Amino acid sequence: MIRKCGLAMVCFLVLASPAMAKLNVVATLPWIGSLASEIGGDRIKVNTLVKPSQDPHYVEAKPSMILEVRRADLLMFNGLELEIGYLPVLVESSRNPMIQPGTRGYFDCSQFVEVIEKPAVVDRSMGDVHPLGNPHYHLSPKNIYRVTEGITEILARVDPANAGFYRTNLAAWRGKFREKEKQWGRHNLHGKKFISYHKFFEYLANEFGFEIVAYVEPKPGIPPSAGWVEEIIELAKRMKPDAILTTPYYGTREVTFLSQKSGVKYIVVPHDVGGTPACKDWFSLMDQVLVALE
Amino acid sequence: MRTMIALVLVLCIGSSSAFGETLEERIKLLEETIKKQEETLKNQQKILEELKDQSKQAKPAEQPPIAPQPTRDYRLDDRSRGIYVQSASPLTPYSLTKQSSTPGLMNPAISVILDTEYYHSTLSQKELQSFSTPGFIGNPQPPPFDEGFNLREAELAFFAPVDPYFNLYATLPVTENGIDLEEAYFVTTSLPAGLQFKGGKFKSGFGRFNAFHPHAWDFVDAPLVYKLFFGGDGEGLIEKGAQLTYLPNLPIYMILGAEVLQGDNDTLFGPDGGPHAYTGFVKSSLDFGDSHSILFGGSVVGGKTNTTSFAPNTVLQGDSVLYGLEFTYKWRPSRWRSFVVQSEYLYRHQTGDLTDTIALTTDSLKRNQDGFYVQALYQINRWRIGGRFDRMAIFADEVVRAGEKLNFSGQPYRATGALEFNPTEFSRIRLQYNYDKSDPNKENQEIFLQFLIAVGAHGAHAY
Numbered sequence: 001m002i003r004k005c006g007l008a009m010v011c012f013l014v015l016a017s018p019a020m021a022k023l024n025v026v027a028t029l030p031w032i033g034s035l036a037s038e039i040g041g042d043r044i045k046v047n048t049l050v051k052p053s054q055d056p057h058y059v060e061a062k063p064s065m066i067l068e069v070r071r072a073d074l075l076m077f078n079g080l081e082l083e084i085g086y087l088p089v090l091v092e093s094s095r096n097p098m099i100q101p102g103t104r105g106y107f108d109c110s111q112f113v114e115v116i117e118k119p120a121v122v123d124r125s126m127g128d129v130h131p132l133g134n135p136h137y138h139l140s141p142k143n144i145y146r147v148t149e150g151i152t153e154i155l156a157r158v159d160p161a162n163a164g165f166y167r168t169n170l171a172a173w174r175g176k177f178r179e180k181e182k183q184w185g186r187h188n189l190h191g192k193k194f195i196s197y198h199k200f201f202e203y204l205a206n207e208f209g210f211e212i213v214a215y216v217e218p219k220p221g222i223p224p225s226a227g228w229v230e231e232i233i234e235l236a237k238r239m240k241p242d243a244i245l246t247t248p249y250y251g252t253r254e255v256t257f258l259s260q261k262s263g264v265k266y267i268v269v270p271h272d273v274g275g276t277p278a279c280k281d282w283f284s285l286m287d288q289v290l291v292a293l294e
Numbered sequence: 295m296r297t298m299i300a301l302v303l304v305l306c307i308g309s310s311s312a313f314g315e316t317l318e319e320r321i322k323l324l325e326e327t328i329k330k331q332e333e334t335l336k337n338q339q340k341i342l343e344e345l346k347d348q349s350k351q352a353k354p355a356e357q358p359p360i361a362p363q364p365t366r367d368y369r370l371d372d373r374s375r376g377i378y379v380q381s382a383s384p385l386t387p388y389s390l391t392k393q394s395s396t397p398g399l400m401n402p403a404i405s406v407i408l409d410t411e412y413y414h415s416t417l418s419q420k421e422l423q424s425f426s427t428p429g430f431i432g433n434p435q436p437p438p439f440d441e442g443f444n445l446r447e448a449e450l451a452f453f454a455p456v457d458p459y460f461n462l463y464a465t466l467p468v469t470e471n472g473i474d475l476e477e478a479y480f481v482t483t484s485l486p487a488g489l490q491f492k493g494g495k496f497k498s499g500f501g502r503f504n505a506f507h508p509h510a511w512d513f514v515d516a517p518l519v520y521k522l523f524f525g526g527d528g529e530g531l532i533e534k535g536a537q538l539t540y541l542p543n544l545p546i547y548m549i550l551g552a553e554v555l556q557g558d559n560d561t562l563f564g565p566d567g568g569p570h571a572y573t574g575f576v577k578s579s580l581d582f583g584d585s586h587s588i589l590f591g592g593s594v595v596g597g598k599t600n601t602t603s604f605a606p607n608t609v610l611q612g613d614s615v616l617y618g619l620e621f622t623y624k625w626r627p628s629r630w631r632s633f634v635v636q637s638e639y640l641y642r643h644q645t646g647d648l649t650d651t652i653a654l655t656t657d658s659l660k661r662n663q664d665g666f667y668v669q670a671l672y673q674i675n676r677w678r679i680g681g682r683f684d685r686m687a688i689f690a691d692e693v694v695r696a697g698e699k700l701n702f703s704g705q706p707y708r709a710t711g712a713l714e715f716n717p718t719e720f721s722r723i724r725l726q727y728n729y730d731k732s733d734p735n736k737e738n739q740e741i742f743l744q745f746l747i748a749v750g751a752h753g754a755h756a757y
Contacts, residue, residue, distance in 0.1 A: 051584045058629040058719075061757055062587050063547040063579035070488060070541055084752050085719075092461060095541050097484035102458055124720060124749070221718065223675065249628060 023159045026072035026099075028083050029056055030273040031138045032109060032151075034281045036076060039152050039169045043162045047072075049090075052274030055249040057128070057221065061086040061093075069094035072105065074158055076151065079110030080135035107154050112146040113137045116202060127219025138272070139289055140203035141181065144282065148173060180283050184208075187290045193241040194293075195232065195264070197250045200271065204289070213239050216246070216254055224254060236262035245293075247271035267292050402454035402462070405750030407509045409446040413439035416739040427732045429693050429702030430522040430663065430686065431561065432605030437515070437740070438527045445470060449509060453751070459484045465507065476507070476532060492537040497530065499537060499551045500573050500593040502620035502638055504530035505756070512636075512671055514726050514742040518684035518708050519640045519665035522732075523616060525561030525603055531595065533558055535569065547579040557597045562614055562642075564600030571597030577620075579757075585627040589757065593618040599646055610659060612646015624757075630675050637668040641690060648695060657696035664690045669710075676717065682710040686732070706732035722746040 023044040027033035033048035040046065047068045050059050056078070069075060069090045077083050091099060091106070099105040110132075118133035119126075137143045152170040156163035190209040194201070197216040205212050214235050218228045236244070236258065244266040246255045255266040269292045270276045270285060279285040415422060415437070422436045438446065447467035456462050465477040479494030497505050503520055508529065515521075516528025524530050535555035542548060557563035557571035577591030596615040604610045619639045626632040641664040648659040669682035685707040693700045712726040723745055730738040 053584065053628075055629045060624075060626060061755065062581065063549075063577075063589060063757055064581045064587070066541070067544075067547045071543060081752070085755060089756055092481065092483060093541075095483075095485065095488045095490045095539075097486065100458065100483045101455060124718070128718070251630075 023155070023162075024071050024073045025155075026068050026075050028075075028077040028087065029138070030275075031282050031285065032076045032078065034273040035144070035148050035151055036155070038173055038281065039148065039166050040155055041165065041169055043159065043165055044155065052272050052279075053249060056082055056272070057085070059083070059086045061089045065090055066093045069099065070096050072096060072099050074105050074107060074154065075099035076107045076109060076154075078135055078138070079108035080113075080115065080132045080137075081130055082135040104154065104157060107151075109147045109150065110135065110137065112150040113140075113143045116206065117199070127217070128221025130220075134199060134202050136200045137203050138282075139201065139286065140207060141177070141184065141286065142207060143203065145174075145177060176283060180286065184286065184290055187294050189290070189293055192293070193239060195236060195241050195244045195258075197244075197246040197255065200247060201245060201269075204293075208290075208293075210293070212245075213241055216244070216258065229254065229258065232258060233261045236264045240264070243267045243293075245269050248275055269293065402452045403751030403753075405451045405748060405753060407449045407451070407746065407748040409449065409509050409744070409746055411439065411444050411446065411514060411742050411744040412442065413437075413444050414441060414741045417736060421736060422738075425733050425736060425738065427522055427686075427706050428605070428734070429691075429700070430706070431525060431603050432608075433603050435521070435525075437738075439742075446508065447474075449476075449507065451750075451753070453753075455483075456480065476529075488541040488543060490539045490541075492539070493535075495532065495534045496537065497532050498535075498553055498555065498573055498595070499539065499575050500531050500553075500595050500616075501575075501618045501640070502589075502591075502622060502636065509746050509748070512634075512669060512680055513682055513710055513712050514724060514744050515728070517638070517667035517669075517682070518686060518706065518732055519638065519667055522665065522686060522706075523562060523640055523642055524559055531555070531559055531562075531573075533571065535571075549577050551575045555595075555597070561601055561603045562595075562599065562616060563597045564602075566598045566600055571595060585625055587624050587626075589620075589622040589624075591620050593620070599644060604648060604659070607651045609649045609651060610644075610646050611649070612644060612659070614642060614644040617641045617643075630673075632673040633670070635668070635670045637666065639666040639688075640664060658694075659696075660692070660694040662690045662692040664688055676715060678714040678716065680710075680712045680714070682708075682712075684708040684710075684732075702734070704734065706734070708732055720748045 022042075023040065025033075025036050025040060025044050025046045027036055027046060027048050029050050030048050030052045033046045036044065037046045049065050049068060050056055065086075072094070075091070077087060091101065097103070115133035115137070119129055119131060122129050122131045149170065152166050155166045159166075187208070192210040193213050194210060195214045195216065196212045199212075199215065199220055201212060204210075214232060216224055216229075216232060218224055224232070241264055244255050244258055244264055246252065246266060246268055248268055248271065252266070252268060258264070259266040270279045270288050273279050273281060273285050275285070276288060279288050417425070419441055424434045425436050426432055426434045447469050450466040450468060452462075452464040452466075454462055459482060460480045461483055462480050463477060464475075467474045467476050475495065477494070477496050479492055479496040482489075482491045485491060497507075499505070503511075503517055508527075516530070518528075520530050521528035533553075533555035535553055537551060537553040539549055539551040542550070551574070553573040554569050555571040555573065556569050557566060559571075563571050573593065573595040575591060575593035577589060579587060579589045581587045594615065594617050596613070599610060599612050599614045601610050602608060617640065620637070622634065622636045624632065624634045642661065644659070644661040646659055647656050649656045663686070665684070665686035666688060667682060667684045669680060671678055671680035685705055687705045691705075693702065708728060708730045710726065710728050712724055714722055714724045716722045724742070726740075726742040726744065728738070728740040728742075730740060
């Protein structure tokens with residue numbers, strides 16, 4: 001009986017271990033997983049830890065995520081401490097030597113980013129300020145262009161047999177990028193003014209020439225108080241911004257109220273790939289965001 | 295320049311060699327030497343020029359490869375510039391230093407968590423001092439708080455990667471009585487096959503509640519079952535020892551672990567000269583959709599017992615085994631809403647000899663006892679409300695001394711309600727009420743107002 005059980009257990013373990021053929025890539029955020037899939041195609045298997053509906057700032061390190069990271073050949077993450085609340089515990093608990101900090105499997109996408117808003121002085125009385133700079137660079141074509149190249153290079157290094165395949169896919173991706181670049185350029189956002197819920201659109205504002213005049217959050221990560229909401233309403237009435245921007249996970253409760261009181265419309269901007277059904281990949285995410293802003 | 299060298303050469307040669315040679319021979323020799331020198335110089339100049347050319351060609355590559363590109367005031371609507379595509383230079387990270395940002399370069403990540411509370415009980419300080427639960431811990435076990443203001447601890451926590459193979463953790467609660475060493479351990483990061491080794495002094499993997507530090511508890515105090523089986527304030531099993539855990543590559547999360555511990559816990563174990571406690575545990579977790587998950591498992595710890603906690607003026611020597619079952623359910627649809635139910639059941643089997651240190655008699659003692667707690671917490675926005683119920687002696691309540699069954703309290707229990715406000719993830723204000731009937735002769739109603747304030751490195755939160 002015991003021997004039978006043991007045999008069954010061994011069979012189970014053997015069958016359960018994944019086929020070695022595909023490179024296992026674990027991405028924290030949906031857009032990272034999406035870019036990796038585009039470059040890796042059918043040669044890699046991508047698992048994304050954070051769901052598009054989740055606030056990327058506050059993710060719980062679930063045991064199922066530990067298991068995903070345990071199987072990873074490559075771990076790709078946003079960086080700039082966006083994942084600081086859960087990634088370190090996932091990485092240590094994964095018991096996976098291939099993706100520990102300092103190894104090539106621990107891939108910080110932000111290393112290719114020209115970071116903005118890096119505070120010279122920071123303490124937590126300022127709210128949840130990211131001390132390494134604004135981490136929401138994924139709506140920045142300029143930076144994503146480089147990040148995608150970085151993703152390609154790391155895939156090629158970890159899986160040299162398919163390096164040519166990855167680079168070909170990058171070339172195709174860049175072709176599409178050039179097309180899209182022209183399309184995006186036709187959106188005229190220059191000089192527009194917005195109020196935003198969170199510091200989420202700064203890279204986009206820099207590149208497309210619009211302005212974020214105020215935030216619904218009094219400080220990053222701090223929900224607005226009644227008094228602050230009053231101030232924002234006054235400000236909205238005075239400055240007459242084009243719209244109030246929010247993302248699906250912040251909900252529409254505050255912005256609906258603000259919108260009613262100030263007469264300024266609000267826009268729910270998709271924040272990541274999969275955030276709305278139309279955002280199938282990074283390009284369509286950018287399309288949707290720009291259409292929404294216009 | 296050349297003449298200078300020639301002159302020097304002349305001087306050198308003239309002063310050193312040429313012993314007993316004619317003047318003509320010496321001049322000839324000199325001329326030859328100068329010619330040779332000239333040739334060498336020419337050659338050298340050639341090499342120098344070649345080097346110059348090489349360095350000119352090599353110059354662009356010599357620029358620091360990690361230098362950030364100058365920031366351009368770029369607008370996407372200047373699309374004619376096609377700026378993304380124009381850079382032909384190889385891709386290089388802007389900054390390599392930022393990856394190791396938080397712990398600084400060589401400094402460990404440090405945090406300080408202040409745990410301070412106001413405490414009020416319906417019992418007097420004197421009555422609290424004699425609070426006990428006979429049958430479990432017969433010695434007085436007063437609450438760890440005084441009437442009025444309390445400072446439980448300021449916990450100092452350190453973390454840093456040691457090298458590519460180890461991480462190091464240390465937790466040092468500072469109290470008014472001095473500094474304590476709650477935990478100090480290393481953990482491996484690079485063992486193969488899903489294995490991990492931990493060594494030092496650490497919180498055992500036994501059970502669910504055991505892993506958490508007091509500031510991460512869901513209530514001010516520990517479950518009754520932890521207080522009565524592990525003693526003290528119920529912080530559980532914190533031991534010197536070694537732990538090996540294994541995370542197999544299965545379709546579902548399952549972790550297996552075993553520990554060898556010194557067995558210093560003075561309620562369950564006690565001094566025995568050498569490691570004499572052993573644990574084993576298995577835990578598994580499942581997700582149901584994106585927002586529901588459960589964690590469940592079983593643990594066992596056994597070892598040699600040598601304790602004075604049974605009753606005043608007694609020593610119990612023998613063996614103890616403690617079994618634990620745990621279950622946690624979490625629903626967390628967003629950052630702003632969550633519901634968590636957690637429960638643990640513990641069963642203790644103990645046999646040994648009980649010595650009365652005054653009468654100097656020794657009897658046999660057998661104890662089969664159990665207890666459980668169940669708690670639920672509901673969070674909405676920055677508020678969280680929670681309830682907990684503790685009860686001992688549910689299915690097993692057997693204390694046999696010298697073949698004779700002893701009757702104690704019946705079923706010690708406690709009911710708890712708490713309300714929290716969490717301004718940010720670094721601060722928490724908690725109001726808690728306990729109705730505590732774990733001493734059969736006393737009824738303790740307690741109120742806590744607790745402040746938990748954290749500064750320093752942002753710790754990652756375990757599930």
